[in-house]
Amino acid sequence: MALGKDYLGQECAVARALELVGERWTLLVVRDVFYGVRRFSDFQAHLDIPRAVLTARLATLVDAGVLERRRYQESPPRDEYVLTDMGVSLWPAIYALAQWAIQYVPSAAGAVREFAHVPCDTVVDRTGLCPACGRVAPPGELEMRPGPGIHAYKRTDPVSLALRKPHRLLEPLHPVIAAAV
Amino acid sequence: MALGKDYLGQECAVARALELVGERWTLLVVRDVFYGVRRFSDFQAHLDIPRAVLTARLATLVDAGVLERRRYQESPPRDEYVLTDMGVSLWPAIYALAQWAIQYVPSAAGAVREFAHVPCDTVVDRTGLCPACGRVAPPGELEMRPGPGIHAYKRTDPVSLALRKPHRLLEPLHPVIAAAV
DNA sequence: CCCGTAAGTTCATTCAATGAACCTTTAGTG
DNA sequence: CACTAAAGGTTCATTGAATGAACTTACGGG
Numbered sequence: 308m309a310l311g312k313d314y315l316g317q318e319c320a321v322a323r324a325l326e327l328v329g330e331r332w333t334l335l336v337v338r339d340v341f342y343g344v345r346r347f348s349d350f351q352a353h354l355d356i357p358r359a360v361l362t363a364r365l366a367t368l369v370d371a372g373v374l375e376r377r378r379y380q381e382s383p384p385r386d387e388y389v390l391t392d393m394g395v396s397l398w399p400a401i402y403a404l405a406q407w408a409i410q411y412v413p414s415a416a417g418a419v420r421e422f423a424h425v426p427c428d429t430v431v432d433r434t435g436l437c438p439a440c441g442r443v444a445p446p447g448e449l450e451m452r453p454g455p456g457i458h459a460y461k462r463t464d465p466v467s468l469a470l471r472k473p474h475r476l477l478e479p480l481h482p483v484i485a486a487a488v
Numbered sequence: 489m490a491l492g493k494d495y496l497g498q499e500c501a502v503a504r505a506l507e508l509v510g511e512r513w514t515l516l517v518v519r520d521v522f523y524g525v526r527r528f529s530d531f532q533a534h535l536d537i538p539r540a541v542l543t544a545r546l547a548t549l550v551d552a553g554v555l556e557r558r559r560y561q562e563s564p565p566r567d568e569y570v571l572t573d574m575g576v577s578l579w580p581a582i583y584a585l586a587q588w589a590i591q592y593v594p595s596a597a598g599a600v601r602e603f604a605h606v607p608c609d610t611v612v613d614r615t616g617l618c619p620a621c622g623r624v625a626p627p628g629e630l631e632m633r634p635g636p637g638i639h640a641y642k643r644t645d646p647v648s649l650a651l652r653k654p655h656r657l658l659e660p661l662h663p664v665i666a667a668a669v
Numbered sequence: 670c671c672c673g674t675a676a677g678t679t680c681a682t683t684c685a686a687t688g689a690a691c692c693t694t695t696a697g698t699g
Numbered sequence: 700c701a702c703t704a705a706a707g708g709t710t711c712a713t714t715g716a717a718t719g720a721a722c723t724t725a726c727g728g729g
Contacts, residue, residue: 318641321519324589338502383726393592403581408505411574460499564695
C-alpha cells in the first residue's frame with residue numbers, strides 16, 4: 308500500500324492481502340476484470356477513476372502478479388489486462404464482499420446482478436454454492452445476469468450498458484461494448 | 489468512504505461494501521474484533537494505528553452497524569466495541585482475503601495462524617469448510633491457533649503476545665492480554 | 670493535412686493520514 | 700492530600716495521495 312507507511316509489523320495474511328488490493332479503487336478494478344473489462348479506456352469509462360490513479364493501480368496489480376498485461380494489437384500498440392491465476396483466486400473474496408453488501412447495505416431494490424452456474428443454469432447462493440450441483444462455482448463457470456435491482460442502475464456509459472446483458476465472467480466484454488456504441 | 493468523492497454512480501454491491509469497509513485500516517480493525525480485541529487501547533497497541541484514525545474508523549463502523557459500542561464499566565466510563573450480526577457476517581470476506589494472501593502473497597514461513605472447527609477439532613480448509621463435518625464453519629465455532637509461520641511473527645505488544653495462545657474467535661481477549669502484562 | 674482514438678503523463682489543488690502533544694476523568698499509592 | 704498512571708480521546712502542523720483538467724504520443728482514416 309503506497310501510503311507513506313505500509314501495514315508495518317502486521318505479519319498477518321489479511322494485512323498482506325490489503326497491501327496489494329486494499330487501496331482505493333483496486334478491488335473495483337479487479338471486479339471489472341472479472342466482468343470482462345480489459346482496456347484502459349473501458350475501466351475509465353465504467354469507474355470514473357482518475358487516469359493517473361488507474362495507471363498506478365494497473366501497474367501495481369501487474370507488478371504483484373494479479374493481472375497480466377498482454378499485447379493484443381501491434382500498431383498502434385495496444386495492451387489489455389487479464390487476470391492471472393492469482394487474480395482469479397480473488398473471486399471468493401470479491402463475491403463475499405458483494406453478498407455481504409447485498410444483505411446488509413441494501414440499495415434501492417435488491418441485487419443489481421446475479422450469478423448463475425452455467426452447467427446447471429442455476430443461480431448460486433450467498434456462499435457461492437450452486438444449489439443444483441452442490442459445488443462451489445468457479446468464476447469461469449458463472450454467468451452474470453441482471454438482477455431485480457437493475458432498474459436502480461443509472462449509469463449510461465457503454466460499459467455499463469454492455470453489462471446489462473447476460474455475460475460469462477472472464478470473457479472479454481469489448482465486442483459487446485463496441486456493439487453498444 | 490470519506491475521500492472527497494464516494495464511489496459515485498457505482499450502484500454495485502462491491503462498491504457499497506467498500507464504501508463501508510474499504511478504507512485504510514478498517515478491515516484490520518474488524519479482523520481484530522474477530523480475534524477478540526474490543527478496547528481502544530488494545531486496537532492501538534496491536535495495529536499501531538494513529539489514534540485519530542482509530543477514533544474515526546470505530547465511529548464509522550458503529551454508525552454503519554458493523555460494531556456496537558457497549559459500556560462495560562461505569563466509573564470511569566469505559567466502552568468496548570463488539571460485532572453485530574452485520575459485522576459477524578463479514579467473516580467470509582475476511583477469511584477469503586486471508587487465505588488468498590496465504591496462498592499467493594507468501595511471507596517467511598507459512599500461515600501465522602490457522603482456524604479449527606471446535607466441535608470437530610479439525611482445521612478448516614481454504615474455503616472455510618470443515619473437512620470433518622463438511623459444513624462451512626461459522627466464526628463463533630472457530631478456534632484460532634498458531635500456525636507453522638508463527639516464528640516469523642515479531643511483534644511483542646501485549647495483544648500480539650496474547651494472540652499466540654489458542655483462542656476462540658469472538659471471545660473477549662482482554663483477560664488474556666491483562667494476564668500477559 | 671486535419672481529426673479522432675487509445676493510453677498515457679504532468680501538474681496544481683484538495684483532502685486524508687500521520688504522529689506528537691495535549692486533555693479529561695478516575696483509581697491507586699505514599 | 701498530592702502525585703502518578705491508565706484509558707480514551709482531541710488538536711494541530713506536516714506529509715503525501717487523490718482528483719481533475721490539460722497536455723502528449725502514436726497511429727489510422729478521410
